[in-house]
Amino acid sequence: MLVAPSILSADFSRLAEEITAIDKAGADWIHLDVMDGMFVPNITFGAPVIKALRKTTEKVFDAHLMIEKPDRYLEDFAAAGCDYITVHQEACVHLHRTISRIKELGKKAGVSLNPATSLATIEEILPDLDMVLLMSVNPGFGGQKFIENTYGKILMLKRMKKEAKLDFVIQVDGGVNGQNIEKLAKMGCECVVAGSYVFGNPDYKAAIESLKI
Ligand code: DX5
Ligand code: ZN
Numbered sequence: 001m002l003v004a005p006s007i008l009s010a011d012f013s014r015l016a017e018e019i020t021a022i023d024k025a026g027a028d029w030i031h032l033d034v035m036d037g038m039f040v041p042n043i044t045f046g047a048p049v050i051k052a053l054r055k056t057t058e059k060v061f062d063a064h065l066m067i068e069k070p071d072r073y074l075e076d077f078a079a080a081g082c083d084y085i086t087v088h089q090e091a092c093v094h095l096h097r098t099i100s101r102i103k104e105l106g107k108k109a110g111v112s113l114n115p116a117t118s119l120a121t122i123e124e125i126l127p128d129l130d131m132v133l134l135m136s137v138n139p140g141f142g143g144q145k146f147i148e149n150t151y152g153k154i155l156m157l158k159r160m161k162k163e164a165k166l167d168f169v170i171q172v173d174g175g176v177n178g179q180n181i182e183k184l185a186k187m188g189c190e191c192v193v194a195g196s197y198v199f200g201n202p203d204y205k206a207a208i209e210s211l212k213i
Helices: 012-024 047-056 070-079 095-104 119-128 150-163 181-187 204-211
Strands: 002-005 029-035 060-066 084-088 108-113 131-135 169-173 191-194
Touching: 002 204, 012 029, 012 047, 012 204, 047 060, 047 070, 060 070, 070 084, 070 095, 084 095, 084 131, 095 108, 095 119, 108 119, 108 169, 119 150, 131 150, 150 169, 150 181, 191 204
Parallel strands: 002 029, 002 191, 029 060, 060 084, 084 108, 108 131, 131 169, 169 191
Antiparallel strands: none
């Protein structure tokens, strides 16, 4: 299991130190939640902040864009040093074009689905993807409760992946903790995002290790 702590739950006044701490504590990827106050009710940070943080670690920068019309900013996020750029299916009218652009920029391309969005909406584009991010909470805030029907969705996605012999990463984001990690792994999740579970624990290393199963 790859573990991607979300800095949404970090101390924003000490972001560089927080990233260094999770890097040392064994984080595989650094998850960056970009919110625009339109696609989701909350506003966080954008490409300039990511660019400034890029010098703090060599770990994979995993940008989760919860923004409307993300095409407007793909160049900026690529130039800021993001390795994965994940957009929401619900925010893209021409998803194929958006994914192609991310790849042209030399980055890994991901698509995220809200809890109420069906896997069928990305079936045609699965062969083009490096990652599928299944939201297990409604995006916008950290610390929400895991939505149980995500398990069935992960399993279904795993079957689609196997049947079509594809190799995208199956990532799950929202409400992940030491209690549900085993079932997530069993269903086929390969990478978890964890915000409050990691940053809410005084021992980041112990929290991250408990997710690496
Ligand atoms: C939610 C974000 C998540 C969030 C997860 O909109 O996409 O990455 O930080 O936080 P927890 O792990 O606290 O649910
Ligand atoms: Zn996220």
